[in-house]
Amino acid sequence: MKSAIAVVALLTACGPGQGLNDRWTVRKPVQVIIEDQPLDSTEARRALAEGLRQLGFQTTETGAGQTITAVRDDCTCASCNRNTAAWVDPVSYDVIRVCDRAGVAARDLGAARAADLILKHELGHVLGLRGHTPSGLLSARLDDHADIRSFTQSDITAICDAGGLASPVCL
Numbered sequence: 001m002k003s004a005i006a007v008v009a010l011l012t013a014c015g016p017g018q019g020l021n022d023r024w025t026v027r028k029p030v031q032v033i034i035e036d037q038p039l040d041s042t043e044a045r046r047a048l049a050e051g052l053r054q055l056g057f058q059t060t061e062t063g064a065g066q067t068i069t070a071v072r073d074d075c076t077c078a079s080c081n082r083n084t085a086a087w088v089d090p091v092s093y094d095v096i097r098v099c100d101r102a103g104v105a106a107r108d109l110g111a112a113r114a115a116d117l118i119l120k121h122e123l124g125h126v127l128g129l130r131g132h133t134p135s136g137l138l139s140a141r142l143d144d145h146a147d148i149r150s151f152t153q154s155d156i157t158a159i160c161d162a163g164g165l166a167s168p169v170c171l
């Protein structure tokens, strides 16, 4: 086991979700766009596509009206601190901003695992979750879900309860 790291992937105090009612629907595929950012691009794309599939989405390589983008960010947001690995743009809610700290996590945890832990967590915020869960991928501290690679049932319930996702997994 690697030494404990304290990477906190959080989204707090970035304002309430606005008009998110069923904003995301599995009736349309999602295009995942990975820009230059600190995580391995291939693993980042895989992790997001995998997380989306688990929630009932298909992904596409072409523009589909629903996109999720991962970009590098200097992470000076109001809720960011030195442990923040990534955060979600509080205006569009479809941009995951990845901090250089995520690169440190990738060195500690491996590229694939770091992409799962950080990007699937942020995907939960993109899809509507504003807070965190006590356990699972959507717990606030990466240390608290370092062995979890996919959404737990409580993660899925929390995302569904947030009201932004229209998917059979929420029925």
Ligand SMILES: [Zn+2]
Pocket (backbone or CB within 6 Å): 009, 010, 011, 121, 125, 131, 132, 138, 139, 140
């Ligand atoms: Zn979070």
